Amino acid sequence: MTARFDVLVVGAGPAGLAAAQAAASHGARVGLLDAQPRPGGQVWRHDVRKQAPRAAVAAMQQTAAAGVEFLAQHQVVAAEPHGLLVETPQGARHVHYGALILASGARELLLPFPGWTLPGITGAGGLQALVKQGWPIAGKRVAVAGTGPLLLAAAATLRAHGAQVLGIFEQAPAAAVNAFARQLLHWPARAVQAISLRARLAGVPYRFGSIVRSAHGSEHDNHKLCAIEIEDTRGRHRLECDHLAVGYGLLPNVELAQLLGCALAYGTPEYASAHPHVIVDGLLRTSVADVYAAGEACGIGGLAAARVEGLIAGHAAAGATDAAIALQPRRAKERRFAALLAKHFALDSRVHDLAAPQTMICRCEDVSLSALDGFIDARAAKLATRCGMGACQGRICGSALAEIGRFTRSGARPPLFPIRLSTLAQAEVAPPLSDEYRGH
Ligand SMILES: Cc1cc2nc3c(=O)[nH]c(=O)nc-3n(C[C@H](O)[C@H](O)[C@H](O)COP(=O)(O)OP(=O)(O)OC[C@H]3O[C@@H](n4cnc5c(N)ncnc54)[C@H](O)[C@@H]3O)c2cc1C
Numbered sequence: 001m002t003a004r005f006d007v008l009v010v011g012a013g014p015a016g017l018a019a020a021q022a023a024a025s026h027g028a029r030v031g032l033l034d035a036q037p038r039p040g041g042q043v044w045r046h047d048v049r050k051q052a053p054r055a056a057v058a059a060m061q062q063t064a065a066a067g068v069e070f071l072a073q074h075q076v077v078a079a080e081p082h083g084l085l086v087e088t089p090q091g092a093r094h095v096h097y098g099a100l101i102l103a104s105g106a107r108e109l110l111l112p113f114p115g116w117t118l119p120g121i122t123g124a125g126g127l128q129a130l131v132k133q134g135w136p137i138a139g140k141r142v143a144v145a146g147t148g149p150l151l152l153a154a155a156a157t158l159r160a161h162g163a164q165v166l167g168i169f170e171q172a173p174a175a176a177v178n179a180f181a182r183q184l185l186h187w188p189a190r191a192v193q194a195i196s197l198r199a200r201l202a203g204v205p206y207r208f209g210s211i212v213r214s215a216h217g218s219e220h221d222n223h224k225l226c227a228i229e230i231e232d233t234r235g236r237h238r239l240e241c242d243h244l245a246v247g248y249g250l251l252p253n254v255e256l257a258q259l260l261g262c263a264l265a266y267g268t269p270e271y272a273s274a275h276p277h278v279i280v281d282g283l284l285r286t287s288v289a290d291v292y293a294a295g296e297a298c299g300i301g302g303l304a305a306a307r308v309e310g311l312i313a314g315h316a317a318a319g320a321t322d323a324a325i326a327l328q329p330r331r332a333k334e335r336r337f338a339a340l341l342a343k344h345f346a347l348d349s350r351v352h353d354l355a356a357p358q359t360m361i362c363r364c365e366d367v368s369l370s371a372l373d374g375f376i377d378a379r380a381a382k383l384a385t386r387c388g389m390g391a392c393q394g395r396i397c398g399s400a401l402a403e404i405g406r407f408t409r410s411g412a413r414p415p416l417f418p419i420r421l422s423t424l425a426q427a428e429v430a431p432p433l434s435d436e437y438r439g440h
Contacts, residue, residue, distance in 0.1 A: 001093045002083075005031035005069070007317045008097035010076055010084070010256060013041015014303055015295025015310035016103035017059040022314025022323070023101070024066035031095065032063065033071035033086065039063070041105055042125065043303050047132040049161060059307075071095070078414035079259045080428040085414075092423040099290045099317040102257050102278065103310060106250040106296035108150075109275070111400050113354035115215030116246075117363045120225030124247035128154040131161045138162030143228055143239055145169035145212045145246040148345045149194070154245055156200045165201070166241055169210035169230055171248070172345050177208055180344035187337055189304075209233050211350055212246055231350075248347060250300045251275040251399055255412035257297065263287035268299070271342045274402040276409065283316040283324050284309060292317050300341070305334035352404045362397040364390020378407035391418055 007023040009016045012034035020032040032039070038046050044056035052060075063070070071086075074093070078085040083096035108123040110116070122130065124146050131137050142163045144155045147170055155165050170177060184191040198206075210232040217223035227240045254264055257278045263286070267273035277299040284292045294313040295306035308330045315324040355361065357370035365386040375381035378388065378398060388394030393416070402409045415424065 001091070002096065003031065003071075003093065004083075004096040005029050006098045007031075007101065007314070008033070008084070008095060008099075009101045009103055009314075010034075011041065011103035011105055011295070011297075012036070012039035012070065013103060013105050013295060013306065014043060014056075014059065015105070015297075015306035015313075016041070016101070017063050018307045018310025019101045019103055019292075019294055019314035019317070020068040020310075021059070021063045021066050022311045022320075023099075023318040024063070024068050024314075026315070026318035026320050028318045030066070030068045031071055031097075032068050033074035033076070033095065035073065035075035037072050039070060039072075041306075042129070045129055045132050047157075048134045049132075075417060076256055077416050077419050077423065078427060079256070082428070085423070085427050087417075087419050087423045092420075092426040094426075094428060097290075099292065100260075101284075101310075101313045101317055102260075102262075102286070102291065102293040102297050103295045103306075103313075104253040104256055104297045105306075106252050106300055107395060108247040109249050109251050109399055109403060110246070110396055111248050111351055111354060111403060112359050112361050112369070112397075113212060113214060114356050114359050115217065115225075115228075117360050118215050118217045118223060118225045120217075120242060121215055121244045121246065124151050124154040124245040125250075126247070127243065127245035128157045131158055131163075137243070139164065140242040141166055141240070142243040142245060143167055143169060143212070143230075143241045145171075145210070145228075145230075145244065146248045147171045147347065148247075148249045148341065149197075150247060150250070152194070152197045152201065152206075154247075155204060156197050158245070159201065159204070163243075165204045166239060167205040167207055168201070169212060169232075170206065170208050171211050171348050171351055172208060173348075174208035176344045176346075180340065183340055183344075190337065207232055209348075211348070211354070212244065213354065215244060248351060248403070249345060250296065252277040252297045252299060254278055254297060255395075255416050257286065257291075257293060258412040259414060259416065260286075260291055261288050262291060262293070268339065268342075270339055271346065273342075274405070274409075275399060282328055283321065284313040285316065290317075299335075299338060301334055301338035302341070305331065305338055308334055347403070355404070361400065362387040362390065362394075364392055364397075367397075372401075372406065375407075378410040381407065382410070393417065
């Protein structure tokens, strides 16, 4: 089955929704696809207990009213000469385009530490997403840890669903977080959001310079998490809990951009990063003709940056350059906020040394840190140990190893996700197979 659009948008988060609506407003035939069953992306993920925020409802209504065709549960798995190979619950599809906008968002950075694979431990945004979709958390004792404002948002969601949030353990020092808070005066909407989050978390301790060193499971309850060891300015102490939600910030999803050959960069002149983002110009064009990128894929910038970038990319992809240029000052302002976040929540070097030699690094394939000794790069380690060959295709362990300075990230290869063989059989050009399909 083949479909064709003037403008195709990958990712129906805030950036993709804005891009689709902007492109459609110029009369383009627009397709908006997402692996998820509903639009909204991460921040506007459907919550079984709560109505979507007004801005989310408006964005979804505007997109539908503009005549955008939403392709739900469409996961892009490979790039083809004239389009994308997409897997759906019904089978494979080829989706062709005149212009393509990548709004593939971000994922959490998870860093391994002793005990991090115990049942009861998830990413901070990961637990937030599970709970929004109905995971029972009421009455559970939850510690939230890692770094960045997402910890507050996750903790507020968990509390709203009845969790007993024991504390938020932020790795950044108090001085950095306070300096960040002072800067919020230049972004009044952000300041209001932060105050409202703190109000929703009244009574929950917010500790700085705090790192979860290890997690411990109960011998009487299937090794489920029962306690964590936290290191802070006062030393180390133990905290009993049922869940730990721990995430060390976000990193851009660039794998599809990589497959398409888009140029990537690591960090900016102001801050270095172990994780690449897509390079774009003022009209959000990537280095590949007719391919644009918007939102977190261009570097972690938050909701407001994602929305304005979506608009710019949508206008530009539909040929409305003036409308795109008019939004550039707004984008520049939001990107300044992103730089502020990166600076004040930079990772403390202590979090790079959390894993012990026997700590599991690749949880899909049970590979420990010491099993990677002696390999010169990620690919050599992968071929010999299967590290990164499991269901997540290295999205977790590969990013963690890059962050701790062990290996740089290896390039993306099709298929981007594990897929059915019937989908692979329908590829227009047989993609070079990933190692696991070759039976290594
Ligand atoms: C787990 C998590 C929780 C978050 N929670 C909050 C929060 O509570 N508050 C907040 O302000 N910010 C939150 N953020 C940050 C938030 O992601 C951004 O600020 C904002 O949503 C970015 O919008 P976006 O459109 O760029 O990306 P996203 O919202 O991430 O949307 C990207 C979309 O692309 C889709 N996609 C990616 N690759 C493919 C593919 N190959 N095929 C098909 N579809 C694909 C994804 O399914 C997703 O729906 C969270 C981030 C994460 C990772």
